[in-house]
Amino acid sequence: MPKWTVTTEFTFNAAHWIRDYDGPCGRMHGHTYTVRISAITSQLHASEFCPHPVMVADFRTLKWAKKDVLKGGLDHCVLNEVLPEGYETTAEMIAKYIYDKTKKDLPAEIKLKVAVSETPNSWAEYEDD
Template identity: 85%
Template sequence: MPTWKLSTEFTFNAAHQIRDYNGPCGRMHGHTYTVKLEATSHQLHASEFCPHPVMVADFRTLKWAKKDVFKGGLDHCILNEVLPEGYETTAEMIAKYIYDKTKKSLPDGVKLKVAVSENPNSWAEYEDD
């Protein structure tokens, strides 16, 4: 069975504080977050921007989070004010939030993995089988 894998990476800037954290991360601070997404599919699809079944997913759809917060993304926001209840602002939960919101925009059958980093040496990944 043929398989296509699409990967993309982008950054966005945001501030946050981890609720009830005993240390510096409990205070408001900012990061340049790096996000890596992988989308895998056994068939190609059309997208909101292209009517032909020629892609796993549209890069524009995958990169929604890099848009300015006032345009529906996460760039230059305070994550504590933007993420819905139930999502803490750890890298793990930010990865899950980006996964959940992105997955809703993808065709059925597309497998997704999201990785988020607050610094070059540490990553959190989320995927759901």
């Protein structure tokens, strides 16, 4: 069976603090987050922007979080004010939030993997089997 994977990487800037964290991360501070999203499928699809089944997923759909917060993304927001209840602002939970929101806009059979980095040396990755 064929299998295609597309991967895209982008950045966005945001502020946050980790609730009840004993240390500097408990105070508001900012990061340039790097996000890497991989989408995997055995069937190509059309998209909101292209009516032909010629892609795994449209890169524009995968990169929604790169948009300005006023346009539905996460760029230049305070994550604590934007993420819904149940999502803390750790890299792990930001990865899950981006995964959950992206997955809603894709065909069900597409598998996703989302990695988020707050610093060049540290990544958190989320996928759901």
